[in-house]
Amino acid sequence: MKFRRSERLIDMTQYLLEHPNQLVPLTFFAERYSSAKSSISEDLSLIKDTFEKREIGTLKTVAGAAGGVQFFVKVGQEEARQIVQELCDLIANPDRLLPGGYLYLTDIIGNPSIVQKVGRMIASVYAYAKIDVVVTVATKGIPLAYAVASQLNTPVIIVRHDSKVTEGPTVSINYVSGSAKRIQTMVLSKRSLAEGSNVLIVDDFMKAGGTITGMISLLEEFKANVAGIAVLVESERQEDRLVDHYISLVQLSDVNVKEKTISVHEGNYFLQGNE
Amino acid sequence: MKFRRSERLIDMTQYLLEHPNQLVPLTFFAERYSSAKSSISEDLSLIKDTFEKREIGTLKTVAGAAGGVQFFVKVGQEEARQIVQELCDLIANPDRLLPGGYLYLTDIIGNPSIVQKVGRMIASVYAYAKIDVVVTVATKGIPLAYAVASQLNTPVIIVRHDSKVTEGPTVSINYVSGSAKRIQTMVLSKRSLAEGSNVLIVDDFMKAGGTITGMISLLEEFKANVAGIAVLVESERQEDRLVDHYISLVQLSDVNVKEKTISVHEGNYFLQGNE
Numbered sequence: 369m370k371f372r373r374s375e376r377l378i379d380m381t382q383y384l385l386e387h388p389n390q391l392v393p394l395t396f397f398a399e400r401y402s403s404a405k406s407s408i409s410e411d412l413s414l415i416k417d418t419f420e421k422r423e424i425g426t427l428k429t430v431a432g433a434a435g436g437v438q439f440f441v442k443v444g445q446e447e448a449r450q451i452v453q454e455l456c457d458l459i460a461n462p463d464r465l466l467p468g469g470y471l472y473l474t475d476i477i478g479n480p481s482i483v484q485k486v487g488r489m490i491a492s493v494y495a496y497a498k499i500d501v502v503v504t505v506a507t508k509g510i511p512l513a514y515a516v517a518s519q520l521n522t523p524v525i526i527v528r529h530d531s532k533v534t535e536g537p538t539v540s541i542n543y544v545s546g547s548a549k550r551i552q553t554m555v556l557s558k559r560s561l562a563e564g565s566n567v568l569i570v571d572d573f574m575k576a577g578g579t580i581t582g583m584i585s586l587l588e589e590f591k592a593n594v595a596g597i598a599v600l601v602e603s604e605r606q607e608d609r610l611v612d613h614y615i616s617l618v619q620l621s622d623v624n625v626k627e628k629t630i631s632v633h634e635g636n637y638f639l640q641g642n643e
Numbered sequence: 644m645k646f647r648r649s650e651r652l653i654d655m656t657q658y659l660l661e662h663p664n665q666l667v668p669l670t671f672f673a674e675r676y677s678s679a680k681s682s683i684s685e686d687l688s689l690i691k692d693t694f695e696k697r698e699i700g701t702l703k704t705v706a707g708a709a710g711g712v713q714f715f716v717k718v719g720q721e722e723a724r725q726i727v728q729e730l731c732d733l734i735a736n737p738d739r740l741l742p743g744g745y746l747y748l749t750d751i752i753g754n755p756s757i758v759q760k761v762g763r764m765i766a767s768v769y770a771y772a773k774i775d776v777v778v779t780v781a782t783k784g785i786p787l788a789y790a791v792a793s794q795l796n797t798p799v800i801i802v803r804h805d806s807k808v809t810e811g812p813t814v815s816i817n818y819v820s821g822s823a824k825r826i827q828t829m830v831l832s833k834r835s836l837a838e839g840s841n842v843l844i845v846d847d848f849m850k851a852g853g854t855i856t857g858m859i860s861l862l863e864e865f866k867a868n869v870a871g872i873a874v875l876v877e878s879e880r881q882e883d884r885l886v887d888h889y890i891s892l893v894q895l896s897d898v899n900v901k902e903k904t905i906s907v908h909e910g911n912y913f914l915q916g917n918e
Contacts, residue, residue, distance in 0.1 A: 373649070374648070374649070374652055374689045374693075375689070375692070375693045375696070377649055377652050377653055377656075378652055378653075378656045378689065378690050378693040378694070379693055379697050379699075381652075381653045381656040381657055382656055382660060382694075382697070382699055385657060385660060386759075414649045414650070414653065415653055417650070418649075418650045418653040418654055419653070419657075421650070422654050422657070424654075424657055466808065466809065466811050467808075468808060470808050470809050471809070472809065472810070472811050472832075472834070473809070474800075474801075474809070474810060474832055474835055475798065475834075475835065478798045478799045478800055478801070478835070479798050480789050480792045480793035480796075480797075480798070480799060481793070481796070483789070484661075484793060506781070506782045507781045507782045507785065507801065507803070508809075510782065510785045510786065511785065511786075511789050511799070514755050514758070514786050514789060514790075515789075517755045518755035518756070518759060521755075521756070522755075523750065523753045523754050523755070524753045524755060524786070525749075525753055526749075526753070526782065528782070533741065533742075533743060533745050534741065534745050534746070534747065534748070534749070535747070535749060536741050536747050557747075557749055559747070559750075560749055560750065560753070
């Protein structure tokens with residue numbers, strides 16, 4: 369089966385997008401299309417140029433026998449601002465207000481297209497951080513954790529509040545939830561995380577940060593290194609925030625149940641030099 | 644900004660893959676690249692040919708003023724068999740055996756690359772079924788549900804076993820879990836699902852089918868139409884199976900704790916005429 373350049377470009381684009389952060393040897397493509405390595409290199413430089421121009425991501429080429437090409441996702445500044453603006457507009461809708469000042473966000477987290485955009489934004493920041501595993505807590509953080517992990521080519525592990533027989537032996541800790549000051553339990557399957565892993569924590573919402581502090585304590589039991597913390601929404605309560613370094617896409621500054629207003633603006637994402 | 648054909652092909656491939664099941668007007672691409680519609684049509688036919696040759700999916704063109712092009716995912720028979728074989732090999736590893744004959748599958752469900760492949764396989768079957776929403780139950784089914792939904796361009800809704808304040812008003816039912824014969828509760832946020840929706844149920848594991856029967860009962864309260872049921876793994880216990888029509892990728896036929904053997908083979912996926 370012979371491939372023309374147009375066919376190679378289409379198929380390679382698809383292949384690279386589906387294998388982010390993976391080193392693909394040039395010989396793989398050369399054999400796949402029965403083409404010379406020099407043609408493959410030309411194709412890759414066309415793909416790289418287009419990916420960079422359209423802010424889809426970038427390709428890095430590693431020379432030598434063990435070399436190849438690697439796709440890294442990158443969300444451009446303009447697209448990132450559009451995504452955050454879209455999120456702010458969605459969240460500011462007063463229909464989201466629930467009794468007690470809680471917000472209904474289930475539909476936003478239930479939209480795979482939004483979740484994937486947010487996942488790409490977070491993955492852009494940590495694309496070169498050599499993350500081994502993305503960790504989240506059941507259940508609302510799960511979709512976002514997968515969206516990030518699929519771009520970073522890492523597994524996801526899920527911390528639970530209860531232990532299940534299908535998890536095998538577990539390690540558990542007790543922690544104090546930051547806002548409600550209740551003692552809660554967190555459990556992680558013993559065999560799910562190798563000691564010394566480089567970990568990115570992802571969650572949907574951070575209030576005082578008690579849950580994330582709990583996760584950090586639990587991860588210490590596995591001698592993990594927390595390389596980053598990323599949340600979709602943080603609520604503005606910095607005076608008693610338990611977590612220091614994190615990125616957030618959206619910040620809730622004021623939820624007024626009486627007036628039925630929700631004040632929301634962009635998080636610290638753009639302050640991190642993520643350009 | 645002018646685009647050459649090679650650049651258009653790369654960017655359109657990326658755009659279409661990222662917007663499955665969405666009708667994209669040709670004028671959108673014509674404006675995006677300042678190109679004539681005739682050039683766009685030629686590009687699309689090159690992409691369609693390559694997608695079909697490589698079994699990535701297909702493009703459908705809808706003529707007329709409201710027309711455009713739509714990408715549908717399609718996993719080829721050969722790739723599907725490879726994926727199922729890979730799953731069987733992974734699952735047959737006796738290290739997965741837990742006390743009580745349970746299997747540790749957390750690492751498989753925690754691998755976004757595997758989950759996405761399985762999601763594409765399931766989405767291939769329901770690509771033309773006009774699914775409105777993918778429904779799953781917390782927590783193990785969530786990653787797979789998102790992988791399917793992102794290919795079908797639908798939201799995901801998650802049935803829970805407990806009700807959370809952030810879900811707003813809920814509808815709940817009691818059901819009898821098929822294997823343990825225990826009475827359990829299932830809860831779904833009232834505003835998460837519109838009446839009369841066309842629903843695809845996705846879960847990771849089906850034993851007797853009690854959980855899925857419970858979901859069907861709960862969905863009846865929303866006057867939903869269950870258009871399909873898909874599970875990653877089913878255990879072979881057909882004599883007391885509560886659910887009739889479903890697709891499974893993998894079937895567990897025998898788990899022997901004493902002999903430390905797990906017998907696993909392909910599910911009914913290939914019996915459905917999914918070619």
